[in-house]
Amino acid sequence: MEKIRVELSKNLKAKPTDEGKLGFGEIFTDHMFVMKYTEGQGWHDPAIVPYGPIALDPAAMVLHYGQEVFEGMKAYRAEDGRVLLFRPEENFKRLNASNERLCIPPVDEELLLEGLKQLVNLEKDWIPHTFGTSLYIRPFIICTEAKLGVKAGSEYLYIVILSPSGAYYASGLNPVKIYVESQYVRAVKGGTGMAKTGGNYASSLKAQDIAHEEGYSQVLWLDGVERKYIEEVGAMNVFFKIGGEVITPALVGSILPGITRKSTIEILKSWGVPVSERRISIQEIYEAYQNGQLEEIFGTGTAAVISPVGELKWEDHVMEIGGGKIGELSQKLYDTLTGIQWGKLPDTMGWTQEVK
Numbered sequence: 001m002e003k004i005r006v007e008l009s010k011n012l013k014a015k016p017t018d019e020g021k022l023g024f025g026e027i028f029t030d031h032m033f034v035m036k037y038t039e040g041q042g043w044h045d046p047a048i049v050p051y052g053p054i055a056l057d058p059a060a061m062v063l064h065y066g067q068e069v070f071e072g073m074k075a076y077r078a079e080d081g082r083v084l085l086f087r088p089e090e091n092f093k094r095l096n097a098s099n100e101r102l103c104i105p106p107v108d109e110e111l112l113l114e115g116l117k118q119l120v121n122l123e124k125d126w127i128p129h130t131f132g133t134s135l136y137i138r139p140f141i142i143c144t145e146a147k148l149g150v151k152a153g154s155e156y157l158y159i160v161i162l163s164p165s166g167a168y169y170a171s172g173l174n175p176v177k178i179y180v181e182s183q184y185v186r187a188v189k190g191g192t193g194m195a196k197t198g199g200n201y202a203s204s205l206k207a208q209d210i211a212h213e214e215g216y217s218q219v220l221w222l223d224g225v226e227r228k229y230i231e232e233v234g235a236m237n238v239f240f241k242i243g244g245e246v247i248t249p250a251l252v253g254s255i256l257p258g259i260t261r262k263s264t265i266e267i268l269k270s271w272g273v274p275v276s277e278r279r280i281s282i283q284e285i286y287e288a289y290q291n292g293q294l295e296e297i298f299g300t301g302t303a304a305v306i307s308p309v310g311e312l313k314w315e316d317h318v319m320e321i322g323g324g325k326i327g328e329l330s331q332k333l334y335d336t337l338t339g340i341q342w343g344k345l346p347d348t349m350g351w352t353q354e355v356k
C-alpha cells in the first residue's frame with residue numbers, strides 16, 4: 001500500500017466548546033486528506049495536509065459540467081472513549097459505484113479506508129462527546145482538468161474533510177411533515193439517481209424550496225416516468241409499515257442505495273419482521289391510509305439515522321400518520337442503530353470498526 005505523507009498544521013484552531021450549539025457541516029477540523037489522479041500515473045501522492053482552500057483553474061471541468069461524486073459518513077465517540085466508524089467499507093464501495101457512473105477512475109478502497117482512519121485518528125480530539133453528536137466525514141472527488149470540451153476528465157482530486165456536528169434530534173425523535181412532489185423529479189432510471197453526485201442535489205433544490213414554502217420539511221419523490229411510484233424522501237431512503245409488513249422501494253437505478261437502508265433491512269430480517277423491496281405507488285399508500293393499515297413511515301440516512309414521518313400531503317389529501325407520534329418500530333430501529341453506532345449496544349452484526 002502506498003505510504004501516506006503527513007504534513008501537520010502549525011496553526012491549530014480552537015475547538016468548539018459548547019456541544020449543544022454544533023450545527024451541521026459548519027466548522028472543519030485542522031487537517032484534510034488529499035490525493036491526485038493524473039492520466040498515465042493513476043491515483044498518487046496520498047497525503048494528510050493542513051485544512052485550507054484549494055486552487056482551481058477557472059476552467060476546471062467540475063465547475064462547468066459537474067463531474068463529481070461524494071460520500072457521507074460519521075465517526076462516533078463511544079462512552080468508553082472508543083472511536084467508531086459504521087460500515088465504512090460500504091461507503092468506499094459505493095464511492096466506486098458512483099465513480100463508475102460518472103466516468104471517474106476507480107479508487108483503491110483499502111487505501112482510502114486506511115487514509116480515513118489515519119485522518120480521524122489525528123483529529124480525534126475534534127469528535128464531540130454527547131450522544132447523538134459526531135464527526136461528520138465528507139469524502140469527495142472533483143475533476144480538476146482545465147478544459148471546456150465535454151468529455152470525461154484526465155485529472156482529479158480526492159479530498160476528505162471532517163466536521164464536528166451536533167445531534168440531529170436535540171430533543172428526541174421528531175416526526176416530520178412531508179410533501180409529495182408531483183411535478184419535479186429527482187432522478188430517472190438510466191440517469192444518475194443511484195450515484196451520490198452533486199447534480200442530483202442541484203436539481204432537487206427547486207422542489208425543496210416549494211415544500212418549505214408550503215410548510216413542509218422535505219419532499220417525497222415519485223418516479224420520473226409516471227409520477228406514480230415512491231422513490232425517496234428528501235435525501236433519505238423511505239420505508240412504510242403497512243398491516244405489519246415493512247416495504248421499501250426496490251433499487252431500480254434511480255434510487256440511492258443507502259447504507260442505513262441496507263442496515264435497516266438486515267436488522268428487520270434478524271428480528272423476523274416481514275420486509276420487502278418492491279415497487280410501491282402513492283395510490284397504494286393512500287389506500288392503506290384510508291383502510292387504517294398505514295402504520296408507520298420513516299426515512300433512513302446517515303444524518304438523521306431514522307426520521308419518522310408524521311404527515312404526508314399528496315395533492316389534496318393530507319394523511320396524518322400515527323397521530324403525529326413516533327411509531328414503535330421506528331423508535332426501536334432508531335435505538336438499535338444508534339446503539340450500535342455509538343457503541344452502547346453489542347455490535348452483533350460486526351458493523352463497526354474502531355479507529356486507533
Ligand SMILES: *Cc1c(COP(=O)(O)O)cnc(C)c1O
Nearest residue numbers: 235236237256258259260301302
Ligand atoms: C446519501 C443518500 C441517502 C442515504 O444513504 P446512507 O448511506 O444511508 O447515508 C439516501 N438518498 C440519497 C439521495 C442520498 O444522497
